[in-house]
Structure formats: C-alpha cells, structure tokens
Amino acid sequence: MDCASAAWIALDDPTTTRDAAVLATRCTDSLLGELLQERHGEWVEGPTQIGGIELNVEFRDLSPYLIEPLTLTRARDIPLRTHVGPHVQHPGFGVPLSAISRRCDDRAICELLPPEGVFRDVTAWIEAPATHDAPARLVIANALASPTLAVGTQRIPLAYDTSAAFAQGSGTSKLPRLAVWGLLGGHEVGRRAGVYLLEDYDPRKHPLVMIHGLGSSPLTWAPLSDAVWGEADLRARFQVWHVVYQTNAPTLVARRRVKEYLDEAWSVLDPEGDDDARHGTVLIGHSLGGVISRLLCVDTGDVLWNAAFTVPPQRVRADAVDVASVADTFRFTPYPGVTRAIFIASPHRGSPSAASWFGRLARVLVGRRTPELQALKRVADADPDAVRPELLEFYQQARLNSISTLQVMQPVRAAGESLMPVPGIAYHTIAGSQRGQIPPGDGVVPLESALLPGAASTRVLDAGHDVHMQPEAISEVLRILREAP
Template sequence: MALIWPRCVDADYCQLFPPEGMFREATAWIEPGDGRARVVLTNPRQTASIVFGGTALTLSRDTSAAYANGIATSKLPRLAWLGLLGGREVGRRSGVYLLEDYVSDKRPVVMIHGLGSSPLVWARLSNAIWGDPELASHYQVWHVVYQTNAPLLITRLRVQNMLDRAWEILDPEDDDVARDHMVLVGHSMGGVLSRLLVSDSGDVLWNAAFKVVPEAIKASAHDLSLVRGIFQFESYPGITRAIFLAAPHRGAPAAASWWGRLSQVLVGRRAQEMRSLQKVASRQPHSVVDGVRQSYLQARLNSISTLQTFQPVRAASESLLPIKGVRYHSIVAVKPGSHPPGDGAVPVSSAELEGATSTTYVQGGHGLPMNDDAVADVLRILRESLHERPGSDPTGPR
C-alpha cells in the first residue's frame, strides 16, 4: 500500500519533505479478532516478518508505489522548464528534500539534477536503491530542487546553503554518523555542481574574474561577502564520494551553437546575487577582468552562458578537482555515430575527469539517469563503498 498525507507544518523538519505531501510504503493484512477482524498496517522496512498462528511469515512489500504516487501528483516537470525561462515558483520550492524519514546513521545519497530538469529524473535510481535490501539499509535518498537558470557558481552557493539548512535542522549538534558519509550523484550541470561542491577554489576563480585582491574591492560588507562566497569556497564537509553522470566539466560546445545562443536569450536572468556582482563591477570596473566585465556590469549571465567552453571563469574552473579523500567516478555516455564522440550534448572529452576512481562508458544519449547501464554502475559504486576499508587509497584504476 501507499500511505499519503499532507506535509506537516508544526516543525522545522517539515520543510524537508515535498510540498505535495508525504508518501510512505506500507504492508497491510487482516487478523481475526473477538467477533470482528482488524486491519494491521506496518512499515515493511522496519518489520520484515511477523509470526501469525505460530508460523513466521515474510511480509510482501512494494518499494516504488508510494513514490510513484508522488510523481503522479508533482508539478515539478512543468515548473522546472518555467524556472529555466525565469519563472519563480520552482525557486520558491528550492531546497533539499527527504524521500524517507531521516536516520542518523544512514549515508545520504544527495541527487542533483541538471539544466531544465527536476528530481523526478532520479525515479529509476531512487527506486533501485529502495528495492535493494542492502543498499536501502545503509543509504537514504535526498533530492535537491533548484532553479536552473542562474549562473553556475551562484547555483553552487545556493546548493551549499540548502545543505547547510538541512543539517541545521536534522543534526544541530553536528555529530551524526550520516553527516560524515555523504554521497553526491549529479547529472549534467548537476555533475559539474557536484564537482565544485567537493573542490577547494583557492584563488583560481577569483583571479579569473578580478584583477585585484578581495581586500581592494570597495563594496558593502554584504555585497563583498556574497561575491567572495561565489568565487572563493572550500569543499563541502562530510562528502566522501561523488558520482558524475554526463557532466560537462570542460563546458558544453552546444551552449555556443545557434540554439544555445537562442537559449541564452530565452533563459531567465533574475539571479538576485548578480546585483551584488553588478554593484562591485559598477564601482570599480577596472578591477574586473576584461573578458567578463561587460556581462557583470549588465548582470546578463545565466546558466547557459556559464557553460560555454570559452567563458573565462568556467575555463578556470576546469582545474578544480575533488579534494584528497573524496573518491569520484565518471559515467560517460557515447551515442553511436556522434561526432565528436559523446552523447549528443556533452562530448566524451568534457565528461571524462582525470584522477577518477572509475570511468564507465555506456551506450546512449544524454539522459543517463534513465539509462539502465548507468543506474547499474551507480549501484555498483554504492555497494563497493560499503565494503571498502577505512583509509584505503581513494584512487583506483583509471
């Protein structure tokens, strides 16, 4: 059975569940009683079997029915595309969402979707985890919802803040086992965001955008703090593994094609954070690198423009790799007949990443979250990580 009820409103953790409501699987059976029967419901994840009439019975379960109901009622597919064009509703829904009750010692698998997409793209992978007893007992699924029209580095900062808020609610003491065993799974632009979340920027991005040190910038404390947060950051704590699916780490040439240029015009440019960057560029235009000055002055950057291969700050970000201690994996799609080799949107050369613990090539297009071979490889990585020795070498076969 699928149990469905409205999202709670009486506690902070309620905001970590989908607005459409809360959906949980259940198994029900009928037991005879004194003159009347009774219906019993239980969570099969917590109660795998019962004893009835002296006989042990294994409970049947359906790990996907509850989530399927949630998908059927979700408005996210439409809102995601509207959000790419500048619609604000998906932005109001932005956040980290739990698809099951939080467990303090289960590893969160944080899934980050790509451009114009939504967490519903993770249906197959999420169901595969819930349907595997070993994985379901060690991992909990978290989905990130974000508006995909903002510049890449601004979105990275937003996702960082979303994760911070989730942990403030779930683990205010900062001592749960789950906090130090996070896994990121990112598709397309979400894969690039995942890489940036496990990297230290140092001064690489700042120097690609500005000619002066931060201390020389004349701006309000708020504007300077925000701009520094966009260009200077450290790896998000507690992440031990990252999996990148069809991620354009070296940019997406399609973003500079005719339809990419058209998309750049159509995609919204309402990122509020750009106002702070615009103020800084307006006050000290000669402190900004020539190649980006005009776009900052006009606040005209969006997600498409920051994926273009020649964009200076994006190009500088190529050198940022996950920090030592974070194992990372690339899953690369190859579409037969594609030139250059790739999935039709992201070339193989852009999706590959040096130093990866594993790189898996699968046949198909860009939609890897729905590719059976790609999903199987993510499951393989999750299983292997459960059996690795603590402190073992994070690098492996290339």
C-alpha cells in the same frame, strides 16, 4: 473477511503456514479491492465500518511523517508514470499499498518533506479477532521496518513494493513544468528550492544527495531512487535526498545555493552536528548537477577569483556586503562530510551546445535576475578596474546564466577545469557516447568534456544525455555504492 480471518488462524500451524499465507493474502487483496472502492482516502486508526463490514484499523510502525487521515491505494493499481526501470516488488505475506498524507506544517522538518505530501510503501493484512464478538483487525504496517511477521512460532516474510508510493506521489507533481519555467526566469520553482527527504531521516544512514540538471527536476531520479530502495543492503546504508534548485542561475551561484540548502537541512535534522549521517555523504549529479557536485568537492583557493578579478577581495572598492557575497560565490572549500561523488553526463569542460544557435537563443531567454548577479553587477559598476576586461561588460549588464557559464571559452569556467575533488573524496564518471556522434558524446555533452582524470572508475555507455535513467548506468551506480566504505 471470513476467509482472511480463518487463514490467519491457520498460519500458526507449521503444516498449513505456507498455504494459509497465500490464501490470507489472496482474500485480503480481494477484500481491499472492495473496501478501497468504498473509502479511498480518510483512513484513520480505530474502529470503523465500511460497506457494512466492521473493522479495527491498526497502524503499525508507520512513518511519523504520515498524518491521519491517509489515502490508501493498492500498489498494483498504481501506474508507474515516472518510471523507466523495473517495478520493484518483494513477494510475501500481505498486500502492498501506497499510503499518502498531506505534509505537516507544525515542525521545522515539514519544510524538508515534498509539498505534494508524504508517500510511503506499506503492507496490509487481516488478523482474526481475539474474541468471537470482536471485529477483525486490518493492519497497515511498515514492512521495511519489520520485514517478517511473528505468528505464534512462525516467522513469515512480508510482501512489499518499493516503487508504488513514490510513483503515485510524483505523478501529482508540478515540478517538470515548473523546472522549465524556472529556467526561463519563473519564480515558483525558486520557492520550491531546497533539500527534500524521500524517506524518514535516519541519523545512521549516509545521505545520497541527487542533483538534477538544467531545466530538469528530481523526478528524473525516479529510476535510480527506486533501484536503491529496492536493494535491501543499500536501503540499510543510504537514505535518498533530492535537491530542487532553480537552474537559470550561473553555475557558481547554483553551487552556492545548493550548499545553503544542505546547510539548512542539517540545521533541522542534526542541530548538534554529531549524527553519523554527517559523514559519508555521496553526491550524484546529472549534467549541470554533476558540475555542481564537483564544485561541492573542491577547494578553489584563488583560482576562480583570479580568473574574474585583478585584485584580491580586500582591495575591491565596493560595498563590503556585496564584495563578501561575491567572494563567497567565487571562493569555497569542499562540503563537509562528502566522501564520494558520481558525475553523470556532466560538462566539466563546457558544452558546445551553449555556443550554438540554440544556446544563443537560450542565453537571451533564460532568466538572470538573481540577487547574487545583482551584487556582482554593483561590484563591477563600483570598481570596474577590479574586474578582468573580458568579463566587465558581462558583469555590468548581469549577462550571466546557467547557459552562458557552460560555454567552453567562458574564462571562469575554463579556470575551474583544474579544480578536482580534494584527496579523501573518491569520484566516478558515467558518460554517454552515441554511435555515429561526432565528436563522440551523448548529443549534448562531448565525451571529452564528461571524462575526468583521476576518477576511481569511468564507464562510457552507448546512450544519449538521459544516460542516468538507463539500466546499465543505474547498475553502475549501485556497484559504486556497494564499494563505498
């Protein structure tokens, strides 16, 4: 404590600033190693005593989503369990920490925060007391909000770590297990479905909406999310949103639900509809998530409806509410505000895996009792002549799910191949093609199915289906984001 306090005083002298900053950080790190052993959680602002040491704890520019008490952990003590990319650290003054708190429950925005809690990267340092008999200040600050510290006439860059807090928070998540269970019909992941903010909402930043694939979860986006947070220019322009959805539903149903989750998020974040963030949304989808992303960029007209039905919606003789629900699923326009999309390892033309023995087994196991399918079943039962014969049995028995709708020969999926993002939405393709794979592809999605005509850029990498987690693919996404207006 004495060392850190003395070094703080020496920061104001230009001849000693650099050495003092190094010494202050080293001494603060040593001090925190002791203090955090004594008190890992239950950190609040104000005077406190830990292990016989008196301190004034000050929170500076922290996220309003963090709720006292906070759990603090040194960044270097956190294992990066969900990480395959580099640990993004920025050297400077102070000790990077992870700050975690429970999720709030008193505001609408609380539902947009991860149930595991709110996790933010912060930086700590010691400031010498103003008077001899006063305790020193332990400052816990948001270094990303104010990356330099003013000490007298000096401006000192702060240290920060943009990997640790997310790694610690996601390490407690049940989502990987729930995602697989949800694919098989479990309901818990459905209760978790929605849009989640991974950082404080900023009305000026463009949302990066990341949509995971079949049986997966947003944790698959850890390397890419961290790469974005680690780049100051991208962090200043974009905010990361993760989507959780139940992947057992047919593709069109999943697309409709993701659209509704986005609507719900905007109704909370920008009820007036006038924030700059509404414009310039970028969709990033992996595998099935890429197909859903493309469907959020298209104007279907009657293409999908005519592939499934023989008469227009107004001539279907069934319950009007059910018909409206089905029509809303088959007919839609691009999601407002989207200007760019990145499709990664996405089976736009279907996947042979959906027709393989594994696919046939999965079609039996994967859950299919969704409300939208039940409405479709009732419509098919009420007016079978309105349904194309080759689909009637599937609709009447509600025999559709995410696996079956990815079959190459599925009529509605095949009709949807012609639907490309509308003018004004630039789209990019990243695909994997493993050496020796016949036909060429990533082992799950054929290369032919992943590539789209008219893409603003196409990058094929020597990688498997997890191409979205590979450094080359992440670098390509960052390049695309930098060229986005």
